[in-house]
Amino acid sequence: MNLDRIVTFFRSRTKHTNATPSPPDPAIEFPHPENVELFVRLREDAKVASPDKNPMWVMGGYEIRAHPDLISVLYPLVTEEGVRKGYAYGRPVMANANGLVFAYAGGTHYVFLKLREDKLNDARDDGGRFDPSYFPSQKYAF
DSSP states (O other), X not given: OOHHHHHHHHHHSXXXXXXXXXXXXXXXXXXXXXXXXXXXXXXXXXXXXOTTSOGGGEXXXXXXXXXXXXXXXXXXXXXXXXXXXXXXXXEEEEEOTTOOEEEEEEBXXXXXXXXXXXXXXXXXXXXXXXXXXXXXXXXXXX
């Protein structure tokens, strides 16, 4: 074998890479149709966690998008039976028995709640605020 053939052989080989496995789609765990817009928004800044990422910084297969301490703030807010707690695109979420996500945490200190229109003023009176730029067609207050 001459040198050119050896060089060609090694250049033609593809490098073996370990593909990062795709995390589960949150829409499977939380299949409610009203979650579509929320999941589109959360997916925009989501990043699939690499296999070597410290598990402390991974939620549901994605790099975290909420401070881990917010889990202990969010999850105890509603303790009723049937409330489902999990993750969507690196954020902790809570959903009703039908899979409708009604609360999630983000950043270092934000908790978002989906409220009925008649509850928005009560939330504001308790120190929450409404920001329609997050989800113009849904009612999330924090």
